[in-house]
Amino acid sequence: MVFSPKGGVGTTTVAVNIATLAAQVHPGRALLVDLDLQFGQVATHLNLAASHSLIDLARDEESVRDPDLLAPFLAEHQSGLRVLQAPGSPELAQLVTGRNVERLISGLSSVFEVVVVDSGSTLDERSLAALELADRIVIPITPELGSLKALSTMLDYLNEIGSLMSKATFVLNNLFAKDLLKASDIEGALGTRIAMELPYDPLVYLKAVNEGVPVLTGSPKSAPADKLGKLATTALGNDSTPQPSTAVERRRGFARLLHRA
Numbered sequence: 029m030v031f032s033p034k035g036g037v038g039t040t041t042v043a044v045n046i047a048t049l050a051a052q053v054h055p056g057r058a059l060l061v062d063l064d065l066q067f068g069q070v071a072t073h074l075n076l077a078a079s080h081s082l083i084d085l086a087r088d089e090e091s092v093r094d095p096d097l098l099a100p101f102l103a104e105h106q107s108g109l110r111v112l113q114a115p116g117s118p119e120l121a122q123l124v125t126g127r128n129v130e131r132l133i134s135g136l137s138s139v140f141e142v143v144v145v146d147s148g149s150t151l152d153e154r155s156l157a158a159l160e161l162a163d164r165i166v167i168p169i170t171p172e173l174g175s176l177k178a179l180s181t182m183l184d185y186l187n188e189i190g191s192l193m194s195k196a197t198f199v200l201n202n203l204f205a206k207d208l209l210k211a212s213d214i215e216g217a218l219g220t221r222i223a224m225e226l227p228y229d230p231l232v233y234l235k236a237v238n239e240g241v242p243v244l245t246g247s248p249k250s251a252p253a254d255k256l257g258k259l260a261t262t263a264l265g266n267d268s269t270p271q272p273s274t275a276v277e278r279r280r281g282f283a284r285l286l287h288r289a
């Protein structure tokens with residue numbers, strides 16, 4: 029699953045591209061779940077028309093485990109990727125409980141070879157249930173203090189309730205044209221290794237969202253596609269490099285990152 033404690037950092041871009049590769053590797057057996065319950069944009073990134081949403085399925089325990097009953101709830105992308113869409117209105121999000129998500133994801137995992145989850149950026153009982161069940165957690169971060177502080181707070185919090193670090197892969201998404209923070213400094217401040225960097229590109233990612241065609245298929249020869257492909261391979265467990273994140277010595281204080289007092 030892909031999660032970030034801060035929005036707008038590339039979570040959906042990463043999830044959609046991992047799922048795109050999953051659909052190529054496991055035709056008809058890959059599912060992308062939009063668990064960004066209030067304003068999920070997976071359908072936009074894939075140019076899918078609105079269909080049944082997670083709300084319809086989350087409370088239907090029987091259908092969740094049965095491929096035939098399940099099929100009508102899912103949208104089918106032209107790549108063969110199946111998609112369970114986010115609810116169409118933010119007020120519906122509150123109808124889904126952590127227990128619903130737990131049953132939903134474990135049921136879907138028994139039907140599909142790969143289930144990729146875009147968990148958005150809200151840490152609550154629903155995303156925690158998904159974090160708990162995930163085999164791997166990809167966490168995009170941007171080289172910006174707000175994103176790093178949010179991640180640091182989340183890591184402290186999660187360490188209190190049980191460590192998820194062993195299955196986390198941190199990805200530095202260079203969302204900005206200029207980098208003021210170095211990857212090694214970020215690693216020191218967070219106390220964890222960054223597994224991969226996604227390059228900045230002024231056009232490729234934006235075009236992907238606006239046209240609803242994932243970077244991997246829409247701009248396959250681009251540098252972002254190269255990195256996203258490698259990340260997806262790692263996330264799907266088909267490659268041993270780069271390794272999931274390992275701890276590095278944590279240096280307290282983010283201010284030093286920006287040479288602030």
Ligand SMILES: Nc1ncnc2c1ncn2[C@@H]1O[C@H](COP(=O)(O)OP(=O)(O)OP(=O)(O)O)[C@@H](O)[C@H]1O
Nearest residue numbers: 035036037038039040041202203227228229233234
């Ligand atoms: N490395 C990058 N360089 C340039 N633009 C990028 C990069 N990564 C993502 N973007 C763009 O940033 C925007 C946000 O990306 P995306 O929707 O994947 O993020 P998100 O974390 O899912 O956001 P939200 O919190 O709104 O769900 C998109 O317009 C995307 O095209």
Ligand SMILES: [Mg+2]
Nearest residue numbers: 039040064069
């Ligand atoms: Mg998103």
